[in-house]
Amino acid sequence: xxxxxxxxxxxxxxxxxxxILFSCLxxxxxxxxxxxxxxxxxxxxxxxxxxxxIDNAKTSVRVVLYLFALYPNYTQSQPLLLANALVAAKVxxxxxxxxxxxxxxxxxxxxxxxAGDNRNAWxxxxxxxxxxxFSGGGAIVHAKALIIDSQAVILGxxxxxxxxxxxxxxxxxxxxxxxxxxAVLRELGSVKVIVPPPPDSASVRIPLGFLSDxxxxxxxxxxxxxxxxxxxxxxxxxxxxxNYDTLAGQLGISSMGSDAYxxxxxKVLVKLQDRYRLVKIQTGFGADAQIQVPKIPGETIAxxxxxxxxxxxxxxxxxxKVMYLLNAHYSATSLFGPQWSMSAPALADRHGLQxxxxxxxxxxxxxxxxxxxxxxxxxxQHDGQRRPNIYTPLALYDPGLxxxxxxxxxxxxxxxxxxxxxxxxxxxxxxxxAGAVEAFIVLEEKYGRDKMDQAAxxxxxxxxxxxxxxxxxxxxxxxxx
Numbered sequence: 262x263x264x265x266x267x268x269x270x271x272x273x274x275x276x277x278x279x280x281i282l283f284s285c286l287x288x289x290x291x292x293x294x295x296x297x298x299x300x301x302x303x304x305x306x307x308x309x310x311x312x313x314x315i316d317n318a319k320t321s322v323r324v325v326l327y328l329f330a331l332y333p334n335y336t337q338s339q340p341l342l343l344a345n346a347l348v349a350a351k352v353x354x355x356x357x358x359x360x361x362x363x364x365x366x367x368x369x370x371x372x373x374x375x376a377g378d379n380r381n382a383w384x385x386x387x388x389x390x391x392x393x394x395f396s397g398g399g400a401i402v403h404a405k406a407l408i409i410d411s412q413a414v415i416l417g418x419x420x421x422x423x424x425x426x427x428x429x430x431x432x433x434x435x436x437x438x439x440x441x442x443x444a445v446l447r448e449l450g451s452v453k454v455i456v457p458p459p460p461d462s463a464s465v466r467i468p469l470g471f472l473s474d475x476x477x478x479x480x481x482x483x484x485x486x487x488x489x490x491x492x493x494x495x496x497x498x499x500x501x502x503x504n505y506d507t508l509a510g511q512l513g514i515s516s517m518g519s520d521a522y523x524x525x526x527x528k529v530l531v532k533l534q535d536r537y538r539l540v541k542i543q544t545g546f547g548a549d550a551q552i553q554v555p556k557i558p559g560e561t562i563a564x565x566x567x568x569x570x571x572x573x574x575x576x577x578x579x580x581x582k583v584m585y586l587l588n589a590h591y592s593a594t595s596l597f598g599p600q601w602s603m604s605a606p607a608l609a610d611r612h613g614l615q616x617x618x619x620x621x622x623x624x625x626x627x628x629x630x631x632x633x634x635x636x637x638x639x640x641x642q643h644d645g646q647r648r649p650n651i652y653t654p655l656a657l658y659d660p661g662l663x664x665x666x667x668x669x670x671x672x673x674x675x676x677x678x679x680x681x682x683x684x685x686x687x688x689x690x691x692x693x694x695a696g697a698v699e700a701f702i703v704l705e706e707k708y709g710r711d712k713m714d715q716a717a718x719x720x721x722x723x724x725x726x727x728x729x730x731x732x733x734x735x736x737x738x739x740x741x742x
Contacts, residue, residue: 298436298437298438299434299435299436299437300434300436301432301433301434302433302434304426304427304429304430304431304432305426305427307417307426307431307433308339308342308426310415310435311346311407311415312343312346314407314409314413314415315347315349315350315409316346316349316350317409318350318353318410319355319410320356320411321355321356321357321358321409321410321411322347322355322356322357322358322408322409323359323406323407323446324347324360324406324407325359325361325402325404325405325406325452326359326360326361326362326402326404326405326406326420327362327401327402327405327420328379328420328422328425329359329361329378329382329420329421329422330378330379330381330382330420330421330422330425331381331382331385332381332658332695332696333381333385333656333658334630334631334656334658334693335423335694335695335696335697336630336655336691336694336696336697337691337694337696337697337700338696339421339426340382340422340423340426341696344382344385344386347391348386348389348390351390351391352390357392358391358393358394359391359393359394360395360396360452360454361379361394361396362379362395362396362401362403363396363397363455378422379395382421383395383457385656387457393456394455394456395456395457396452396453396454396455397452397453397454397455400452402452404449405417405418405419405420405421406445406449408442408445408446409442411439411442411443411446412438412439412442413437413438413442414435414438414441414442415433415434415436416433416436416445417431417432417433417434418431419431419433423696423699427703463565463566464563464565464566465493465496465563465564465565465566465568466496466561466562466564467493467496467561467562467586468556468557468558468559468560468561468562469559469560469590470557470558470559470560471492471539471557472562472583472587472590472612473613476537476539477489477583477612477613478612478614479537480537481583481614481615481618485532486579486582487512487529488529488532488533488537489579490511490512490574490582491512491529491530491533492533492537492539492540493564493574494508494511494569495552495554496554497566497569501552501553502549502551503526503530503550505519505522505523506519508526509522509526511569511572511574511575512526512574512575513575527544527550530542530552539554539555540552540554541555562586562589562590562593563589563593564586564589565657567657568585568657571658571659573585573657576629576660577625577626577629578621578622578625580618580621581622581625581626581631582622583618583622584619584622584623584625584632585622585626585631587612588601588626588631588632588652588654591603591652592653592654599653599654600651600652600653601651602649602651602652603649603650604650605620605623605649605650607649623650623652624690624725627690628687628690628693629692629693630655630658630691630692630693630694631654632653632654632655633655634650634652634690635651635653635728636650636726636727636728637650637728660693663695666695667679667683670682670702674702678702678705679698679702681701681710681713682698682699682701682702682705683698684717685698685713685716685717685735686698686701686732688717688720688721688735689720689731689732689735690730697732700732700736701713701732701735704736708739712739712742713739715738715742716735716738716739716742717735719738720734720738
């Protein structure tokens, strides 16, 4: 990457720690007297204490890590709690800078083309306004340091990963000493840092008018899922020359052969033109169709290219795909975005859908770990009505990486135990949340299978929209047995 001292994507001298962990106290500040305000941090308490210190920051937060293994869709993970604490500090007005080792961003030798673990942290934090840089010199940044307001510092051996914060044997300490904190910043602040350009936010604009009664709802009424998928694909391509092979791959019909899938696609194109009036096509004998997609006036919905790049049109069912668009729209326009709230009947009525379809789509997104839903508790209002659900969209992810995570868990804990944990996760709609699955594994190891099975029976009897169908309530049942 090109380097300079100022611009994003270039080398900067950021006042952030360098490449040392516990020995910083000796190497950087042999003359600095450590005050009595020092606290040993047990490994399992690191996340709680670090989040507390970040939450109490007044002016600045500086982080240097070898590894920040953040997977945003693992909603129960401790690294995500730490990341969100950093984002909250930034929102409060603190100066927040993070430096990570470059090899866990670009990928290590022997892993050509595979992104390192730190890339997810960079992507997640950068999109939320936190400055994230990577080591620009030859030395490995092996430090694990958190400096708050230049007054307190947490140093230790723990990386910000689920294993480092929950399973490994680690040692860390919190020192409230301005002299030590500033000495760490001075010594380690000379590390050369590269701040990559902001992550690619390329998206496709889907007309909000498409979600009207006469278009999307008409497709839903006759279960015309393929017309829905092809129209969105055409909006993504934004070209008159249709790539049949790419589209067949997106639809998952490549195996039927070129002639067969071309006929199938052409039938849908005619339908999109004659029935829905969404496209104009020109066909010639032996030639590919030439397609124009007239613009629907009005607002648009931004849908990330990752929706197609990660193959989500194949992984989600029809209700899930429609509800994904609605989530993208309402989360972007909500005053409390990304959270938004609307009752299922109101949402169905506004877009000409059936309530069952809306609820089915929400369930699909929950199971895919693409949305969190907060349900109101049992009716407490005078009219006995529940408040509308609160929806929080989650980031798109590569399902292939989730498959790798399942294999990792099976390698660590065994197939049988991992399989049971996944069955527990299904009960609370965390089918694709590897963090929740691992939490269930750890819970079983601590309390035993019998208690887990008893808790599963209790949870399984509750209605699908019962707010107690959650990981937290499952854990409370087991702990109180």
